[in-house]
Amino acid sequence: MATEISTARQPLPQHRSWPSPAKLNLFLHITGRRADGYHNLQSLFQMLDYGDHLQFEITGDSQIDLQTPVAGVASQDNLIIKAALALQSYTGSTKGCRIWLNKRLPMGGGLGGGSSNAATALVALNHLWQTGLSLDKLAELGLALGADVPVFVQGRTAFATGVGEQLHPAPQPEHWYLVVNPGVQISTQSIFTHADLPRNTVPIRWHEYHFDTSRNDCQELVCRYHGEVAKLLHWLLEYAPSRMTGTGACVFAVFPDKDHAESVLRALPEQWQGFVAQGVNQSPLHSQLETRNG
Ligand SMILES: C[C@](O)(CO)[C@H](O)COP(=O)(O)OP(=O)(O)OC[C@H]1O[C@@H](n2ccc(N)nc2=O)[C@H](O)[C@@H]1O
Numbered sequence: 001m002a003t004e005i006s007t008a009r010q011p012l013p014q015h016r017s018w019p020s021p022a023k024l025n026l027f028l029h030i031t032g033r034r035a036d037g038y039h040n041l042q043s044l045f046q047m048l049d050y051g052d053h054l055q056f057e058i059t060g061d062s063q064i065d066l067q068t069p070v071a072g073v074a075s076q077d078n079l080i081i082k083a084a085l086a087l088q089s090y091t092g093s094t095k096g097c098r099i100w101l102n103k104r105l106p107m108g109g110g111l112g113g114g115s116s117n118a119a120t121a122l123v124a125l126n127h128l129w130q131t132g133l134s135l136d137k138l139a140e141l142g143l144a145l146g147a148d149v150p151v152f153v154q155g156r157t158a159f160a161t162g163v164g165e166q167l168h169p170a171p172q173p174e175h176w177y178l179v180v181n182p183g184v185q186i187s188t189q190s191i192f193t194h195a196d197l198p199r200n201t202v203p204i205r206w207h208e209y210h211f212d213t214s215r216n217d218c219q220e221l222v223c224r225y226h227g228e229v230a231k232l233l234h235w236l237l238e239y240a241p242s243r244m245t246g247t248g249a250c251v252f253a254v255f256p257d258k259d260h261a262e263s264v265l266r267a268l269p270e271q272w273q274g275f276v277a278q279g280v281n282q283s284p285l286h287s288q289l290e291t292r293n294g
């Protein structure tokens, strides 16, 4: 008897792949704490040309199904589903979708993978469901899902203030980055609730920003509890200026060219995983959308 190969869970080739890029926090200064416990910060969100991918099949019923579950995340907690439901509920759209996620970014890595997935779902479904919301409105819906969602919705390398949602586009030289995962997951909340986190960095003016004179205020605390992050930073600093992104655990090193970044990736001790990506001023999601609309 011939074996029937089921394709029911596979996306069809005509379902375009929508980029869901990573970001780096080139610096992260914590300038205060709000009454609700959230922290005011200053950061430079650098978009990368590397990340996850999402595919969507639009359906006529209002059902939203994620065909590729994320290990350890229940469907109702998945930011992709939450984003789709938020858009559906705000616009009253009666359309639904099946979604496929190709996950490449480490979770809890400080690369904003979950937030980026949510933003891609908002931007792509707004296009595919023809719900016509502006990026500002989508960013507002996204903020309720996570502090990092708006920057991915707006899709520009940007300075951020507030809790990360007040964005000022800030094009940067499109350097190459070696991003390395030390293999530990760090909960953002555990860092932000720690008594020893510095919370009073004096705000800088944007034109004063320089990589060498800025820092990540979470880095020292993370290194104290996670020796592997400290070890990795120490190793990378031998080759290039390096820093932790977000609340960790991933660390990046900055290079002016791709070849140099790739040669350090080849030298990486085998206990660590990494990738090389270019910093871009426009998110690959938005570049693709422009090409499609153009
Ligand atoms: C620090 C960054 O990684 C910089 O990119 C982000 O702003 C974190 O953004 P995120 O992962 O989307 O964070 P959320 O999911 O909104 O918040 C996770 C937890 O981090 C804390 N949190 C987050 C952002 C912020 N500005 N202040 C905070 O105190 C809160 O305790 C919150 O419960």
Ligand SMILES: Nc1ncnc2c1ncn2[C@@H]1O[C@H](COP(=O)(O)OP(=O)(O)OP(=O)(O)O)[C@@H](O)[C@H]1O
Pocket (backbone or CB within 6 Å): 070, 072, 073, 077, 078, 079, 080, 106, 107, 108, 109, 110, 111, 112, 113, 114, 115, 117, 118, 148, 188, 246, 247, 248, 249
């Ligand atoms: N689609 C998703 N992809 C990844 N994580 C998700 C997703 N949906 C929900 N989550 C939850 O969000 C948590 C944080 O994931 P994420 O990969 O965004 O972390 P991060 O890179 O540290 O983010 P940030 O830099 O914003 O702090 C995960 O541990 C997981 O529980």
